[in-house]
Amino acid sequence: MTATATSIADELSQVSDHWSPRVVARVNDQYVKVAKLLGELVWHAHPDEDEMFLVVKGRLRIQLEDRDDVLLGPGELFVVPRGVRHNPVAEDEVHIVLVETVTTAHTGDVVVPGTVPVERQLQAGGRPA
Amino acid sequence: MTATATSIADELSQVSDHWSPRVVARVNDQYVKVAKLLGELVWHAHPDEDEMFLVVKGRLRIQLEDRDDVLLGPGELFVVPRGVRHNPVAEDEVHIVLVETVTTAHTGDVVVPGTVPVERQLQAGGRPA
Numbered sequence: 001m002t003a004t005a006t007s008i009a010d011e012l013s014q015v016s017d018h019w020s021p022r023v024v025a026r027v028n029d030q031y032v033k034v035a036k037l038l039g040e041l042v043w044h045a046h047p048d049e050d051e052m053f054l055v056v057k058g059r060l061r062i063q064l065e066d067r068d069d070v071l072l073g074p075g076e077l078f079v080v081p082r083g084v085r086h087n088p089v090a091e092d093e094v095h096i097v098l099v100e101t102v103t104t105a106h107t108g109d110v111v112v113p114g115t116v117p118v119e120r121q122l123q124a125g126g127r128p129a
Numbered sequence: 130m131t132a133t134a135t136s137i138a139d140e141l142s143q144v145s146d147h148w149s150p151r152v153v154a155r156v157n158d159q160y161v162k163v164a165k166l167l168g169e170l171v172w173h174a175h176p177d178e179d180e181m182f183l184v185v186k187g188r189l190r191i192q193l194e195d196r197d198d199v200l201l202g203p204g205e206l207f208v209v210p211r212g213v214r215h216n217p218v219a220e221d222e223v224h225i226v227l228v229e230t231v232t233t234a235h236t237g238d239v240v241v242p243g244t245v246p247v248e249r250q251l252q253a254g255g256r257p258a
Contacts, residue, residue: 003196005205008183027181027208027228030159052156054137056204067132075185076134079156099156099228 008034008056012095015124020116021098021106022124033098033121037090044108045085049101052079058094063087137163137185141224144253149245150227150235151253162227162250166219173237174214178230181208187223192216 011024011034019041021033037060053060054077062070062078065085070078080086107115140153140163148170150162166189182189183206191199191207194214199207209215236244 003193003199003207005199005201005207008204008206025181025206025208027179028159028230030157030228032181032206032228050156052154052161064132070132070134072134075137077137077154077161078132078134079154099159099161101157 008097012036012056018093019114020124021121023118023122026102027099029102030099031102031104031118031121033100035096035098037088037094037096038092040087040089041114042107042110042112043085043087044110045083046080046100046104046108047083049104050079050082051104052077052099053088054097054099056095056097058090058092060094060096061089061091063089137226141165141185147222148243149253150250152247152251155231156228158231159228160231160233160247160250162229164225164227166217166223166225167221169216169218170243171236171239171241172214172216173239174212175209175229175233175237176212178233179208179211180233181206181228182217183226183228185224185226187219187221189223189225190218190220192218 006024011022015022015034015036018036018038021035023031023033025032055072055074057074060072072078135153140151144151144163144165147165147167150164152160152162154161184201184203186203189201201207
């Protein structure tokens with residue numbers, strides 16, 4: 001049986017829309033996703049789920065309610081704790097890897113025109129069952 | 130309140146021993162770890178837990194029972210599925226990020242002199258509660 005590596009760069013090259021995560025792997029009950037960000041998403045929270053951001057390219061600012069912003073450059077990661085209202089902001093294009101629970105909703109407790117349901121994030125990637 | 134980014138490179142610079150993972154973050158029920166590898170660990174399996182390897186530097190070969198080896202370079206990831214016996218091999222030094230369940234034992238169903246209990250992996254990092 002052949003098993004192959006997943007290249008983060010190759011997966012990112014398949015992404016054209018900003019703020020549209022692409023599922024590239026599943027580890028236990030977590031999806032690993034790649035995404036391209038530009039501008040800002042929306043203030044939201046995931047009441048029961050942490051969300052990990054790892055920057056691959058560019059600089060990401062994560063605004064956090066009642067806390068200082070977190071600034072992330074390439075090779076830096078941050079876990080937004082469950083329940084903490086946050087808003088990712090990319091002044092220039094940023095490429096990221098996300099790790100979040102398979103049930104995590106894109107924009108958490110908020111639904112906006114840019115909300116991407118997980119089914120579409122899976123279609124964009126389609127690797128894991 | 131101040132929240133800060135975690136630099137993978139900075140965390141790796143704190144690691145001196147090979148095959149001794151350092152916990153740097155927790156996202157939901159998964160630990161994110163960094164490790165330096167050289168040589169080979171031991172054939173083992175985690176019956177109920179997947180294990181994600183992401184290479185940051187160097188080239189890693191993961192031997193898998195009854196399957197072809199998987200070769201990983203920088204920016205490439207692979208999830209060893211639960212129950213699959215595997216053995217990571219690093220001919221030259223490799224730097225990796227691991228994502229695995231908080232309960233995952235270092236060498237799975239096998240205990241060898243190099244087995245590092247999770248308590249020591251936490252002491253090595255000490256970030257997440």
